Amino acid sequence: MEDALYGEKGFFVRRESGPGDHFRTSVHASGLFAVAIARIVERVDAALGRPERLDVVDVGAGRGELLTALLALLPDDLAGRVRAVAVERAGRPDGPASRIEWRGEVPDGITGLLVATEWLDNVPLDVIETDGDGRPRKVLVDRETGVETLGGAADPAEVFWAGRWWPGPGRIEIGATRDAAWAGAVDRVRRGAALCVDYGHRSAERPPFGTLTGYRDGRQVPPVPDGSCDVTAHVAMDSVAAAAGGPYRLVRQREALRALGVDGARPPLALASTDPAGYLRALSTAGAAAELIATGGLGDHWWLWHPIGVDLPPF
Incomplete structure (x- = not known):
């Protein structure tokens, strides 16, 4: 799995295509996801007393889509103080703003927010x-x-x-590598918060036949580890949370996004007669929000929140 994803010809290090060409994450599904993360960045900034430099570190940054959106969404004063860092094992692609730092490892001494969206499911496991x-x-x-x-x-x-x-007989996906990866990332945050967004399960709901699968060109495919497809498995979220230590909260994405104002509610029909264009815009926004919070889809993802050195409610 390590070689298939990150080796010389691995799926995530090839330059001809990016993750968004093969599977749909919340970042790619709607700009509303970045709007929600921007609200979190503002809350972290306020809790830290609006420091001279606020780190925003995206682990598993793909092509830098989330950081690019955040820099455009944040108020000018805050955006000017943000040190945006993309952590990705692939080399820097064309496109991200020059002010986004590109690194192969999580930097140390983070003051701000560390976010990892669908990163741990691609940390290799046995x-x-x-x-x-x-x-x-x-x-x-x-x-x-x-x-x-x-x-x-x-x-x-x-x-x-x-x-x-993961007690009991059956097929078991050993999550120790994910535990170590997340604990190591959280340990790099001096003050602020760390947020993991991923699909996964808890102890009471472990899948007896596992979850290992592959994705290519937007389709689910057999997880052949030859570098031609994404090879991924769901995350044991409770194990990951415990490994990082300290206080944490684990909620479904639909709960977190609704608390951040992304609720998928349809606009009132009366708006169509008074402001048809506004109604269509609101309807489009509601549809995008509905995808992010959908049961059986992206809304089932888990948000794992760790406040570090500050008293910071999650959402």
């Missing part, structure tokens, strides 16, 4: 499965065909993680 005798064994995958076989016994560390976070 998969184990219990065999007919109930023994946990490694799942091995042919790089070219995607055909799976059961290999040797699972490592003790994998068995330990599974026993804590």
Whole structure:
């Protein structure tokens, strides 16, 4: 998975296409998502006493779409104080504003907001499965065909993680790498907040057959790890939250966005007769909001919020 996504010919390091060409995230679905994040940036700024420099770090930044939108949406005074940092293992693409820093790793000493939208689902992981005798064994995958076989016994560390976070027989996606990645990112925030937005599950709702899959050109495809498609798996959100430590809140995206004013409510029909153009604009906005909060879709994503060094309600 590491090589298929981030190797020399990996899916996320190729320059001919970006993630938005293959799958639809909240960032790509509607500008209303950036509007909501901008409101959070303003709240973080106020809680920190409006510092001379406010860091806004986007981990798994794709082509810098979210940061570009935020710089355009924020008030001029605040936008002028923002240090915008895109963290992405692929090289800097054409397009993002020159003032957006492009880095391969999360910077240290962040004062502000760290946000990661659908990053952890692409942090590589291993998969184990219990065999007919109930023994946990490694799942091995042919790089070219995607055909799976059961290999040797699972490592003790994998068995330990599974026993804590994914007990029981079946197929288990070992989330320890995601735990370490998120804990490491949160640890880089000196004061402010960290926000993870991703699809995932909690202990009581673990999928017995796992979630590993692939995406290419907007379609779900077999997760063949040859670099031709995104290889992704849902995130064990409760494990990730616990790994980062400290206070946190975990809510569905629909709940968070509604609290931030994105509710998908249709405009009153009477507006159509008094202001037809305004009605159509409001209707379009409502449709975009509805996609972001939809049950069974983007609205099911989880928002994991960690305040760090400040008393900062989430939304």
